[in-house]
Amino acid sequence: MTMAQEVRASDEKKLRKREWSNFLTGILFLLPSLLLFGVFLFYPMVRTVYLSLFLTSSQGVPIVFVGWDNFFALFQSTSFQLSAKATALFVLYTVPASVLLATALAVLANQKLKGIGLFRTMFSATMGMSVAASSVIWMFLFNPSIGLFNRILAALNIPGIQWLLDPQYALLSVSIATIWMNTGFAFLILLGGLQNIDSSLYESAKIAGVSDACQLRKITLPMLSPTLFFVTTVTLINAFQTFGQIDLLTKGGPMESTNVIVYSIYKDAFINYNVGSASAQAVLLFAAVLIVTVIQFKIGERKVHYQ
Amino acid sequence: MRKVELKEITKTYDGKIDVLSSIDVTIEPGEFFVLVGPSGCGKSTMLRMIAGLESITSGELALDGKRANALPPSERDLSMVFQNYALYPHLTVEQNITFGLHVKKISKKEQKVRCEEVCEMLGLTPYMKRKPKELSGGQRQRVALARAVVTEAPLCLMDEPLSNLDAKLRAKMRSEIRQLQRKLGLTMIYVTHDQTEAMTMADRMMILSNGRVQQIGRPLDVYNHPDNLFVASFIGSPPMNLIEAEVSDSMLTADGHWVMPIPNEKKWLLREDKVMLGIRPEHIKLAKESEPGFFVQVANVEVLGTETLVTFDFGEKSQWVAKWSGQYDILPGTKLRITVDNKHYAFFSVKNGKRLDRSPIPAAVKKVSS
Ligand SMILES: Nc1ncnc2c1ncn2[C@@H]1O[C@H](COP(=O)(O)OP(=O)(O)O)[C@@H](O)[C@H]1O
Ligand SMILES: [Mg+2]
Numbered sequence: 236m237t238m239a240q241e242v243r244a245s246d247e248k249k250l251r252k253r254e255w256s257n258f259l260t261g262i263l264f265l266l267p268s269l270l271l272f273g274v275f276l277f278y279p280m281v282r283t284v285y286l287s288l289f290l291t292s293s294q295g296v297p298i299v300f301v302g303w304d305n306f307f308a309l310f311q312s313t314s315f316q317l318s319a320k321a322t323a324l325f326v327l328y329t330v331p332a333s334v335l336l337a338t339a340l341a342v343l344a345n346q347k348l349k350g351i352g353l354f355r356t357m358f359s360a361t362m363g364m365s366v367a368a369s370s371v372i373w374m375f376l377f378n379p380s381i382g383l384f385n386r387i388l389a390a391l392n393i394p395g396i397q398w399l400l401d402p403q404y405a406l407l408s409v410s411i412a413t414i415w416m417n418t419g420f421a422f423l424i425l426l427g428g429l430q431n432i433d434s435s436l437y438e439s440a441k442i443a444g445v446s447d448a449c450q451l452r453k454i455t456l457p458m459l460s461p462t463l464f465f466v467t468t469v470t471l472i473n474a475f476q477t478f479g480q481i482d483l484l485t486k487g488g489p490m491e492s493t494n495v496i497v498y499s500i501y502k503d504a505f506i507n508y509n510v511g512s513a514s515a516q517a518v519l520l521f522a523a524v525l526i527v528t529v530i531q532f533k534i535g536e537r538k539v540h541y542q
Numbered sequence: 543m544r545k546v547e548l549k550e551i552t553k554t555y556d557g558k559i560d561v562l563s564s565i566d567v568t569i570e571p572g573e574f575f576v577l578v579g580p581s582g583c584g585k586s587t588m589l590r591m592i593a594g595l596e597s598i599t600s601g602e603l604a605l606d607g608k609r610a611n612a613l614p615p616s617e618r619d620l621s622m623v624f625q626n627y628a629l630y631p632h633l634t635v636e637q638n639i640t641f642g643l644h645v646k647k648i649s650k651k652e653q654k655v656r657c658e659e660v661c662e663m664l665g666l667t668p669y670m671k672r673k674p675k676e677l678s679g680g681q682r683q684r685v686a687l688a689r690a691v692v693t694e695a696p697l698c699l700m701d702e703p704l705s706n707l708d709a710k711l712r713a714k715m716r717s718e719i720r721q722l723q724r725k726l727g728l729t730m731i732y733v734t735h736d737q738t739e740a741m742t743m744a745d746r747m748m749i750l751s752n753g754r755v756q757q758i759g760r761p762l763d764v765y766n767h768p769d770n771l772f773v774a775s776f777i778g779s780p781p782m783n784l785i786e787a788e789v790s791d792s793m794l795t796a797d798g799h800w801v802m803p804i805p806n807e808k809k810w811l812l813r814e815d816k817v818m819l820g821i822r823p824e825h826i827k828l829a830k831e832s833e834p835g836f837f838v839q840v841a842n843v844e845v846l847g848t849e850t851l852v853t854f855d856f857g858e859k860s861q862w863v864a865k866w867s868g869q870y871d872i873l874p875g876t877k878l879r880i881t882v883d884n885k886h887y888a889f890f891s892v893k894n895g896k897r898l899d900r901s902p903i904p905a906a907v908k909k910v911s912s
Binding site: 443 | 614628645
């Protein structure tokens with residue numbers, strides 16, 4: 236080995252040593268979250284997949300390996316089909332409406348007006364409310380005899396509706412409550428996104444004489460698209476996983492019309508003690524969320540303008 | 543070409559502090575008018591009021607002789623280049639340039655023709671399909687310019703358009719903007735904090751400080767006859783050397799140094815006890831044997847190729863800078879004997895900073911005609 240080669244070799248050795256110690260330091264910093272994720276996320280996930288392939292005892296102990304049988308059974312069960320349909324409808328009802336409403340409110344609240352702070356606080360208030368508290372409020376609003384909605388209908392001489400008890404309306408009612416609950420978070424994030432848009436872009440448009448509607452379409456929405464995309468993704472995933480308001484408002488009823496998958500999983504696992512089937516549903520839900528999110532990202536790539 | 547008149551314009555944001563107070567100026571059609579002053583003095587505010595982006599607290603703004611205080615920005619028939627360029631990141635260069643033209647009922651075809659013309663003029667043709675983030679700083683700057691030019695508005699406002707560019711590019715763009723303005727016959731109001739830009743580009747300039755007009759005039763007039771201490775120290779690089787001088791029976795002393803005898807035509811100086819004495823760096827010369835002068839010690843030397851900047855201690859407290867053309871090999875610590883022709887001194891009041899002698903300093907402008 237020549238002198239130069241030796242020097243280079245020792246340099247490389249030192250470099251590799253430094254890289255290795257950097258890696259260890261990094262791991263050390265990550266350890267707490269890795270541990271938490273491992274215990275509360277990765278392990279349960281693997282365990283769910285494992286359980287979904289077994290027939291289980293009422294304690295949730297795997298007894299017999301049955302392969303895909305749990306899944307086949309699900310695909311043939313009308314109850315599961317109803318669940319899937321309810322979930323899909325629920326997502327369809329809540330996600331676009333939540334995002335649209337929050338966007339509209341955010342655009343309104345982004346004006347520079349006196350007292351706008353009051354409206355900003357009001358519109359974002361639902362973010363600070365627990366699902367339980369909100370559900371109780373909505374339970375009162377939906378109450379057939381003393382609820383606000385039926386009183387309004389009565390005042391208009393329209394017969395009252397059994398909001399939460401009529402299979403025709405129950406899912407819609409829960410969706411309305413959910414949209415209200417979603418609004419605060421989506422509004423706040425979108426308002427933040429709006430305020431990040433450079434005001435000189437609007438000033439330049441104003442000098443050119445571009446109308447407000449055109450500014451909204453040509454400047455605000457494209458510039459807001461990354462935020463919109465983020466909010467949509469989060470709302471979508473949340474919609475797939477809705478549990479609290481269903482449990483408090485309808486308990487999956489009437490006639491399973493609001494029995495969304497997460498609620499069905501809960502019932503199968505903790506009421507019917509059929510952990511294998513519940514796990515299989517969880518795996519399917521995971522797959523559905525994954526697919527929808529991937530599709531969304533693929534579309535997003537084309538429509539979202541990152542700076 | 544448009545005439546812009548500001549009459550007694552005042553602006554306050556909070557109702558207490560006047561950001562601008564009684565601005566009075568007329569900008570002639572086709573003029574390149576530069577608004578210069580340190581950061582925070584109200585330049586942008588003034589420009590934005592002309593553009594209609596900021597309300598006018600009191601006073602009158604007239605465009606071509608018609609009151610325009612309440613006219614919306616789009617009806618003022620002007621274009622504006624923002625400091626950060628305000629390009630739309632999601633649109634291509636071409637879309638950025640034609641953005642908003644549809645409002646003026648210009649057909650798609652005409653838009654394309656105009657855009658191509660402007661891109662050709664500014665060397666943007668190869669980049670028309672790119673997004674702003676795929677451009678260099680100078681190219682973005684050009685897109686912003688193109689967007690102003692393409693509207694064919696007769697009045698163009700620019701707010702520190704070159705401040706994000708490096709020194710070399712800035713010098714190049716200075717000259718390009720100036721040529722463009724001449725070629726298109728635009729009335730230009732150009733804001734900058736850089737006195738070099740003001741000196742090199744302006745037909746006339748206005749120096750602002752703390753929301754007040756300090757001086758309005760042609761660059762050389764301002765340079766040669768600064769109205770007050772602020773203008774004297776702000777315009778010129780390196781700035782004018784200033785020192786407090788005591789007036790004692792028929793002579794001036796500064797920091798213990800004898801400076802000059804008071805000649806007959808400057809006997810009015812005797813009315814003051816103290817004056818601020820100003821001298822431009824290029825007027826300090828090495829003294830010849832026969833000339834009167836004073837000894838100073840060199841503190842630093844910067845050789846810039848065509849000229850040399852010599853910093854020396856003057857008395858106990860102050861330092862002066864002299865600018866000599868040519869290359870000088872002087873070591874710090876050297877003692878030199880310097881002299882200043884009396885006619886080059888400028889005198890300012892110590893109390894209010896105003897220029898005391900109104901007699902013009904002979905200017906050194908050399909006329910060249912073809
Ligand atoms: N929107 C505003 N609200 C309140 N004060 C402002 C606003 N814009 C500017 N100012 C104040 O007005 C003064 C002048 O600002 P500006 O015109 O931007 O200065 P310049 O462009 O000369 O740096 C500054 O003191 C600044 O703080
Ligand atoms: Mg400014």
